[in-house]
Structures are given as structure tokens and as C-alpha cells.
Amino acid sequence: MCPAYLLQGPNVEATREMAEATDVPIVASGGVGTLDHLRALRDLPIQGAIVGRALYDGAFTIDEALGAFERGC
Numbered sequence: 001m002c003p004a005y006l007l008q009g010p011n012v013e014a015t016r017e018m019a020e021a022t023d024v025p026i027v028a029s030g031g032v033g034t035l036d037h038l039r040a041l042r043d044l045p046i047q048g049a050i051v052g053r054a055l056y057d058g059a060f061t062i063d064e065a066l067g068a069f070e071r072g073c
Contacts, residue, residue: 010037010049011030016044020045029049034059049069
């Protein structure tokens with residue numbers, strides 16, 4: 001089982017600020033534990049998100065993650 005502080009959600013605003021401040025491709029990392037977390041990130045100007053622990057724990061499938069992250073869904 002994960003410690004309570006893990007998978008509590010990404011820092012969306014800090015990720016947005018970083019992505020808007022640079023032309024370097026950004027991948028969100030840390031905190032993604034639900035499909036709603038991915039939906040919160042999907043409209044940011046980022047390349048993707050790391051979801052390894054959530055996948056490992058069975059929070060969602062890779063297909064569900066890809067669907068949630070797609071813009072317009």
C-alpha cells in the first residue's frame with residue numbers, strides 16, 4: 001500500500017506555470033492517482049504525465065488513462 005501522501009493529485013498550477021515559462025517539452029510527474037487527475041492536466045501545454053504507481057496499483061488501465069488524457073474527451 002502507498003503512503004497516504006502519494007497519488008493525491010498533481011500540482012496543476014505549478015505544472016502550468018512551468019510549461020508556459022519554457023519551450024522545453026514538459027511531462028507532469030508526481031501525484032497522479034485517478035483519471036480525474038489526468039483530466040485536470042489534459043488541457044495544459046504538456047507532453048504527458050507519469051502514472052506508473054497508479055497503473056501498478058490498478059487505479060486505472062492504460063487505455064483508460066489515454067482516454068482521460070485525450071483532449072476533447
